[in-house]
Amino acid sequence: MVRTASIATLRSADAGAQPRSATQAARIRLNLRRLRLASGLVLFGYVLTHLLNHALGNISLDAMEDGLDVVTAVWLNPVGLTLLYGALVLHLLLGLQALYAARFFHWRPSEALQLVSGLLIPTLLISHITATRISFVTEGLDKGYAQELYAFWIASPTLGLLQVTVLVLAWIHGCMGLYFWLRLKPAFGRMAPWLLALAVLVPVLSLLGFAQGGRMILTLAQDPAWRAVALQPVHVGLPDQVARLAAIRDGLLGTYAGLVAAVVAARGVRTLAEVKRGTIRLSYPDGRVVRVPRGTSVLEASRRNRIPHASVCGGRGRCSTCRIRVTDGSDGAPSPGRTERSVLERIAAGPGVRLACQFRPETDMAVVPLLPPQPRMRQADLLDRAQSGEERFIVAMFVDLRGSTRLAEERLPYDTVFIINRFLGAVGDAVREAGGSTNQFLGDGLLALFGLETEPGQAAQDALRAIDLIADAVDTLNRLLAADLEHTLRYGIGVHAGLAIVGEMGDATDARFTALGDTVNVAARLQGLTKTLGCVAVVSEAVYQAARVAPAQIRDVAVDGRSEAVRVNTLGRL
Ligand code: HEM
Ligand code: FES
CATH class of the missing domain: 3.30.70.1230 (Nucleotide cyclase, GGDEF domain)
Structure with missing residues (x-):
């Protein structure tokens, strides 16, 4: 016969602080998501104007340079610069946070692609930013399309290829971010075909502009007089300036690699700590038994193991749809905290009923989710x-x-x-x-x-x-x-x-x-x-x-x- 803990026995020990901190953690996650979206939108705005600027290459090199004046006026003023680079740094730090927080077992491929592309972009972008913004700030070099296109098409085609890669990656990454955000909006269905058209058109036109610009530069570069003007030190720098910039670039790349390595190491430390704390086994009614680190919430255990589990409020301890009955092993169960207890009282929960999102078992137990997984009605x-x-x-x-x-x-x-x-x-x-x-x-x-x-x-x-x-x-x-x-x-x-x-x-x-x-x-x-x-x-x-x-x-x-x-x-x- 199954043993059933009564809510009274579950309540006997003092309420732990864990469930409340779980709610706080959920709130923090929400705020991080908002920050990630806001900074991502700023970056997307920049990339969009930047790519449209490249598309002007389909008209002429002059059009590209004129476009650059406009983009510069919009972004490269104190407000624009703070917004752009603030967003860049914030977005990057949030990317590292996501790498730390990610639990890969319940990841969809699209989410993984979003993270991996996001983490790759800085490695490819660093040399570009060093060659443009940093060279201007530290060495006073004045670069425009003529110099960048010369670098990508003639001086170092490999760099050009990397630049195209980052362009495509950054665009896909941004579009996916927008998609995750917009698909839940009511008007998305109507807007989707137009957005898809733009998502394809913008990079295609941009790459064509980049190619056309390159062709023009290849012709112009035949002319020694053009080279003498376009490649003068005030634009491309003297050898020692170039060397200093290369050192800055390497330093930035090293710092970024160090940051990523630190996050990977922190993940390792966390896993070790979890292993040290030990794992427990949770049994579900269909006979499945899953192993999770001690102290994992039951809802998290279900998600990690792809067991459908209703959770309308997203695990915030507000809806009670995740409730389970502990049918075996409830003796050592930590007692419900304030959030969980108030919800359980409100629904007049019977013996052994807990909220899966708040309840973090420390010992093996058998649980039965009491409500069927969410109907897919809000797809x-x-x-x-x-x-x-x-x-x-x-x-x-x-x-x-x-x-x-x-x-x-x-x-x-x-x-x-x-x-x-x-x-x-x-x-x-x-x-x-x-x-x-x-x-x-x-x-x-x-x-x-x-x-x-x-x-x-x-x-x-x-x-x-x-x-x-x-x-x-x-x-x-x-x-x-x-x-x-x-x-x-x-x-x-x-x-x-x-x-x-x-x-x-x-x-x-x-x-x-x-x-x-x-x-x-x-x-x-x-x-x-x-x-x-x-x-x-x-x-x-x-x-x-x-x-x-x-x-x-x-x-x-x-x-x-x-x-x-x-x-x-x-x-x-x-
Ligand atoms: C074929 C591809 C690309 C070309 C030809 C290109 C060209 C340029 C040029 C000419 C500048 C100089 C602007 C200036 O300093 O006034 C610049 C700056 C910049 N580009 Fe690109 N770019 C390309 C792709 C990208 C991509 C994909 C991203 C983004 C995610 C990006 C991000 C930046 C950033 C952050 C700056 C620095 C803006 C500043 O000066 O503060 N670029 N690029
Ligand atoms: S998911 Fe809403 S209370 Fe647990």
Whole structure:
């Protein structure tokens, strides 16, 4: 039998400071993200004007130099310079901080590319900045496109190649940063095609301008008179000036390499400290056992191991959706801190319930996440559609747990919630596995939608597959809970397909993405009919037609609120 800690025993020791500091850490992370975005935007602004300046090479070298005057006027005044170089230093330091904080196990490739490109840019940029800004400040050298293009195309083509690399890298890095930020904005869907066009056009025009400028320089450089003027010491420096600048460049490169090495070393020290503190094992209900450093929050453990775990507030201890029940090993559990305790009290949490984002186990234990992972309803690609509301072909599925009233009479309220959550979790997983999304949890049932991102045929096939997957999932759950349940869990499913309005419904403070209309209502009614028809699922003919599958049998049923009968197939016997 599983041991269950009561909230009273968990509370017996004094509240630790850890959970509160976890909230603070989350706030600090948010502020760092804002700073990174702000400094990144300044740098992006500079790179954009800079690349547009290169694009003027498609007109002429003079146009490039004239453009440079404008860019210089905008950026190279005291305010612009402070902003630009302040942002550069800040962004770089935040990049190093990100390198330290990164836990690579739950990284998406795009995030890794963002960090790696960000860390590479300074190595390539240092020689460029030394040759331009620093040479002006320390040696008074006055460089323009003529000198830089000469350096890149004639004096050192390798340097030119590196410059092109940094240009492309910096642009990709900046665009990805912008994308991560903008994709969550409501208007992103509308703006995306234009932004993509700009994201491709700007560097292409810039590189073409750079190439055209290079060609012009190659011709001009044939002329000794041009060389005598363009390459005079006031522009390119005397050998000792060049040597001093090279030393500065090497010093900067060495400093940067040292900083990166220090961060890598700090990561090593942290890992050693974690190993020294030891690891613990956490077991999840599906039988998975994960090993994490002692003191890691359960939510972090789930994330590191890619175990889907609801966390609507992002781990800030505000929403309670990450809550878990500790089913085994709670004896040595640190007691809840103030943040966690107040949330647990507010939701009248039962024995052994903790917030996964705040709870940092020190010993092995078994945990059960109590809410299904977040429905994917706020996906960026759905957002634009969601704002306006759209008529769309969908397949709506209602799944309802039978006999939950009896369940509530026979068991403690907490156990009822636990069982219902396990049921909803199992059904939700099955729906998602089939390709649908859980849209609303309605007491002891849920509404699943298929076809928000897929074509009608696929949506209907997915929904039919979900019926089988739900049956398997509930079977497994029944076996798992056999010792605890007097009656096996039974349920009803209603599925209908057709047009519905999908969109964000609600007021300004509480709106949710959902579907409305006759299709959804009929699906709900069909679910209700499973009781009278004595079956597990009632699926309308429209679903089979969309899936291009022939049902085993078809019958007419009367549905409340509709004058015409609905043609349906019934599945399974209760
Ligand atoms: C083919 C590529 C590039 C060419 C031909 C080029 C050319 C130039 C030129 C002519 C200047 C001198 C401006 C001045 O001192 O008045 C300059 C400065 C600069 N460039 Fe570039 N650039 C290229 C790519 C990049 C990229 C990709 C970045 C950025 C991420 C970048 C960042 C800078 C910075 C920070 C400065 C110093 C601005 C200052 O003087 O304070 N450049 N570049
Ligand atoms: S994720 Fe919101 S309280 Fe834990």
